[in-house]
Amino acid sequence: MALSDQLTALATRAKDLEDRAAAAKAKSKADLEQDVKNAREAAQSQAEALRAAADKSKGQISDWWENVHKSWDKHLKDVRKHLDDKKEAHDLKSAQRAARQADDDASFAVDYAYAAIEEAEYAVLDAELAHLEADEFAEANSRS
Numbered sequence: 001m002a003l004s005d006q007l008t009a010l011a012t013r014a015k016d017l018e019d020r021a022a023a024a025k026a027k028s029k030a031d032l033e034q035d036v037k038n039a040r041e042a043a044q045s046q047a048e049a050l051r052a053a054a055d056k057s058k059g060q061i062s063d064w065w066e067n068v069h070k071s072w073d074k075h076l077k078d079v080r081k082h083l084d085d086k087k088e089a090h091d092l093k094s095a096q097r098a099a100r101q102a103d104d105d106a107s108f109a110v111d112y113a114y115a116a117i118e119e120a121e122y123a124v125l126d127a128e129l130a131h132l133e134a135d136e137f138a139e140a141n142s143r144s
Contacts, residue, residue, distance in 0.1 A: 003124055010117070040080070047076055079105075 001009075024032060054061070054069045 003127070007124070010120075043076070047073065 020035070024035065027035065050069065051073060054066060058066070
């Protein structure tokens with residue numbers, strides 16, 4: 001998939017999230033539980049696809065991206081375990097604390113995604129610059 005197509009898909013996905021987050025306020029608990037389950041499955045599927053792509057791209061992507069991927073994979077496992085553990089809350093104060101923490105976690109996840117988009121912009125522009133420089137070297141070598 002071309003970078004421009006990936007960026008379009010990313011923008012579309014962000015808009016879908018915005019729409020779903022707004023609609024969530026009007027949903028029943030059962031509907032939200034199903035949405036959470038679906039979102040978790042979709043995130044799991046995306047993580048598996050990313051893992052497969054990273055494995056397939058070994059030697060083609062920078063080592064530090066592989067390290068980021070491994071760290072992200074561990075983070076996702078830890079977050080899911082933490083979220084599963086929080087479901088055990090049985091009293092009002094625990095439920096309220098869990099809700100506040102879920103808000104904070106969601107806010108941080110959005111901030112993290114924003115930072116990831118900033119990093120993606122840097123990577124995309126750097127790739128374009130690398131192509132330009134390679135073309136310049138090729139042109140200079142063809143004249144020699």
